[in-house]
Amino acid sequence: MKQLFVFIRKEFYHVFRDKRTLLIMFGLPIAQILLFGYAITSEVKNSHISISDNSRDANTEQLINKIKSSSYFIVDETSLSEQEIENTLKRGNVRCVLVFPPNFGNNLLHSGKAQIQIIADGSDPNTAKTLINYLTAIIADYQQEISPAAVLPYVIVPETRMLYNEEGNGSLNFIPGVMALILMIVCTALTAVAVVKEKELGTMEVLLVSPFKPIFVLISKAVPYLVLSLANFTLIVLLAVFVLNVEIKGSILLLFLVSTLFIITCLSFGLLISNVTSSQQTALLLSIMGMMIPTLIFTGFMFPIENMPWVFQVISNIVPSRWYFLIIKSVMLKGLGFAYIWKEVLVLIVMTLALLGVALKNFKIRLE
């Protein structure tokens, strides 16, 4: 135990004396937040929506059929009750709910004017806005179709509402993305490089000749990065709250706990990389290829996953940051509790254990 302490202290010396790494570590979140602060628009296809039809007349049926036949939407349910709307959106697979008020058709035909409500999941404001635009366009189209020529046209007034992010704050969606990305870079790449550096320098051999347990070498390497990553995470949260005015809806404690879990996932991956490489460059390259790029592509924070070809959708499941991204979004933006995210958490735990297991096993083999 005392040996472990000595070792961890040494690692902290290394980290704090490496000004360049520190700069990367803490400059990156700031740069990223500025960079991604600008909303990234994206196409949306085959989005799942649900409909709450409280009128059930010929007009609602026609409009629903029109939506169904468009390639943008898959209609999951048409008879959602008012009470179920929020829960449906919380579950996350439905991004948008269309509500027909009672007497929709009647109002339209008799007074020439009817209302319709679009409620979108605003935690992903880019997608939400796109969906709203598509729906409005379809509605306007339908309005044209049924309006008899010459006479006053029928008017359908869409009233839109975003749930979870009323102002459509674009920074909301990328904050969890930036979190995933930064933690990944710091934990995976820096840990991998820190271990490989000892191999390059030749000090690893001296460590392995000492009675110090190899597994402790890995633990000691990981601890400072765990601490720094948590500091980093705090910095991002603070930036999000005070600079970008993001409101954190859920439990901060839960947020930190799941982030710690994700950090450990990344550390394990970093350690695994360090086992299979012996130069710092390769380690860095592998971290970028193995973690950063998949994080950018497959988490869904830059490109909606449902737009991807199915192969990519399948691949996205094995990218840990995808699950972390979902968790953070649920906790931070939707204010959901553990009951809603335990499945994702479980996936991350299993992934972490698997990565850690392989990393430790390989490290022993290296001693050969």
Add this chain to the structure above:
Amino acid sequence: MEEKVIICNDLTKQFGDFYAVNKISFDVYKGEVFGFLGANGAGKTTAMRILCGLSYPTSGKASVAGFDVYKQQESIKKNIGYMSQKFSLYENLTVSENIEFFGGIYGVERSEISMRRTDLIERLGLEKEVNKMVGELPLGWKQKLAFSVAIFHQPRIVFLDEPTGGVDPVTRRQFWDMIYEAAAGGITVFVTTHYMDEAEYCNRISIMVDGRIEALDTPENLKKNYSASSMDEVFYQLARGAKRSDN
């Protein structure tokens, strides 16, 4: 009979079908300075790594400090010190931090560390450099410090892999004084080198050529047997037929 601290019997290490170490046999006695000579690529480092518990032999037998290299690597590690061919202190830690770190991971008590450290710094004349980064020291001092750190936990045997590579002759001389001092204190020294003048400082030497030990004796006996005036000449006669050489 003197106590044997290293026993090697037909020790072999193969990489694929290449014999890096080919059936070497020798014993090293307690308190001895044993020179392990050979040209670059002869297999010295490979053999030493096996004895240090860093890699497994392909065949043959060996024990270090009474422990088997196949099964008791952990026990071996508790009894040895090791200075690798590459410089192995941390350049971005201070002299003092390096000492504390290596003392610490070998489990030397904190109070004991600070006592020995003071003593060590004084002997090396590094009082002014205690809080300097090791990277800023001249090579000779680094090597002397690395050696001192390798024996800081007072191991029974210390393995030195080309400890004086690239160091100036004066510092080399001082380095060997430190080695003698350690040997006098009861530490067995196993040292590889390709400087033939250094061979003369050893109690006994083995000369390795292409993975095999071609000669093993005291420097005097070797010179006599090969009717040579210096170790350089002995070595030349033996190594003439060598196929392997890294340079």
